[in-house]
Amino acid sequence: MGSKEFILKHSLGVRIFHYILVVSFVPLAFTGIVLYFKPYDELTMNLYMRIHVILGIVLTLDAIAFFLVGFERVVTFIKRMFTFSGDDVRWFTILGGYPQKFLLRKKVPVPPMGKYNSGQKVFGICVVVGGTILIVTGWALWAFPHILPVGMGLLFGNLHMIFGWILSIFLLVHIFLGIYMFDDFKAMFLHGMIPYGKAEETAPKWVKTELVKIENHV
Amino acid sequence: MKKQTYQYAESPFNMSRREFITIGGIVIALLALPAVWIRSGIAKRNSYIRARTKGLYTDDTQSKVRVSHGNTAVSKMYTDFAQHPLSEISEELFHTHHYINRRAA
Numbered sequence: 472m473g474s475k476e477f478i479l480k481h482s483l484g485v486r487i488f489h490y491i492l493v494v495s496f497v498p499l500a501f502t503g504i505v506l507y508f509k510p511y512d513e514l515t516m517n518l519y520m521r522i523h524v525i526l527g528i529v530l531t532l533d534a535i536a537f538f539l540v541g542f543e544r545v546v547t548f549i550k551r552m553f554t555f556s557g558d559d560v561r562w563f564t565i566l567g568g569y570p571q572k573f574l575l576r577k578k579v580p581v582p583p584m585g586k587y588n589s590g591q592k593v594f595g596i597c598v599v600v601g602g603t604i605l606i607v608t609g610w611a612l613w614a615f616p617h618i619l620p621v622g623m624g625l626l627f628g629n630l631h632m633i634f635g636w637i638l639s640i641f642l643l644v645h646i647f648l649g650i651y652m653f654d655d656f657k658a659m660f661l662h663g664m665i666p667y668g669k670a671e672e673t674a675p676k677w678v679k680t681e682l683v684k685i686e687n688h689v
Numbered sequence: 690m691k692k693q694t695y696q697y698a699e700s701p702f703n704m705s706r707r708e709f710i711t712i713g714g715i716v717i718a719l720l721a722l723p724a725v726w727i728r729s730g731i732a733k734r735n736s737y738i739r740a741r742t743k744g745l746y747t748d749d750t751q752s753k754v755r756v757s758h759g760n761t762a763v764s765k766m767y768t769d770f771a772q773h774p775l776s777e778i779s780e781e782l783f784h785t786h787h788y789i790n791r792r793a794a
Contacts, residue, residue, distance in 0.1 A: 478697040546712045547704060607723065620734035623727070664695045683700040 477664040478682060480586075480655075485544060486663055488537040495530040499523060500639040507632065527609050534606060551587055552595040558582035558676075562589040569648075586677040590648075594641055601634040608634075 481489070502523040509516055538545055561582040567590055571577045587595060608627040611619055619627065649656050652673070658665045671678050754760050771779045 476697065477695040479695040479699075542713065543709070546709055546716065549716060550704065550708065550712055603720070607727075611727070618731050618734070620730050623730050623734075667697065678697075681699050681703050682697045684696060685698055686696070 476667040478667055478670050478678070479663055480658045480665045480670070481663040482544075483663065484537075484541050486659060488533060488541070489659055491529065491533040495526045495533060496638075496642070499526045499530060500635070500642055502526070503635045504639060507635075524613055527606075527613070531606050531610065534602065548595065549599065551585060552592050552599065554585075555589075555592070558584065559589040559592070566590075583675045584673065584677075586674055586681065588673070594645060597637060597641055601638050604630055604634050605638070 502519045505511070505519050506516065506523060511519070559582075562584065565571070565579055565581065567588055568579045568581045571579045608631040611627050612624070612631060616624060649659070654665050654669045667678070749755055757763060767773055767779075771782070773779070
């Protein structure tokens with residue numbers, strides 16, 4: 472294949488969803504951590520809470536819009552996230568070859584992956600499950616605390632805190648690896664396309680089984 | 690500047706209709722089940738208050754004396770000692786003129 476050939480990896484709809492997700496979730500994680508440690512006075516904490524709530528509403532609308540408009544994408548994404556094979560087990564035994572690459576400057580053979588590698592699948596599961604729990608519990612705690620049973624309120628508070636921490640920590644790894652895989656970064660933030668050769672190297676199963684050749688698309 | 694183009698995209702036929710309906714159905718069911726659980730939890734949230742209220746009404750129904758002025762011990766106290774409610778002696782002994790201001794404390 473020629474090196475000038477490209478694959479559309481992320482459609483415009485997915486990219487718009489991701490832009491809004493970035494704009495809402497990154498400051499949500501930051502304000503959430505500030506709200507957890509409460510380092511400022513009451514007035515400032517109140518301001519942080521307001522920002523947290525407004526961004527939470529933005530994130531919710533983004534998620535609902537994508538769920539309704541791109542339901543087919545949601546189903547495809549969930550299928551990919553929850554499909555595991557022996558290659559995933561082998562990927563986890565060497566952690567995708569990243570520690571060897573970063574720590575030993577050594578390139579080890581990595582099992583063939585699909586559109587998302589095994590680490591991304593685990594992250595995707597956390598985003599889908601954790602994100603849904605964060606949205607539901609966040610709304611319940613903010614908008615309906617007066618009708619929540621005491622036990623449910625406590626449970627929601629703990630779930631919101633636990634999943635908030637999990638996704639915030641995962642976010643740091645995601646940002647680091649996202650920028651490290653610069654072709655993927657450009658595909659998600661700019662044009663949606665990835666070079667064919669690069670995709671063949673990082674996602675051979677996807678290239679082999681899920682793509683079709685098309686002409687005259689811009 | 691030449692616009693970048695792509696020559697490959699994901700096939701729209703990667704997933705069968707059966708798979709789509711199955712996964713889509715599971716997703717919607719998993720979203721609906723917690724909603725049902727939360728709704729039933731909210732509906733039952735005051736059940737202990739309702740049970741207590743019901744118990745108190747049952748006690749009232751079963752009681753022989755249901756009002757304080759029907760209490761023979763109280764009636765006897767007024768007849769023998771305090772004359773009648775709001776009498777001078779009742780005012781002096783049963784009514785208080787001081788209170789604790791908790792806000793000030």
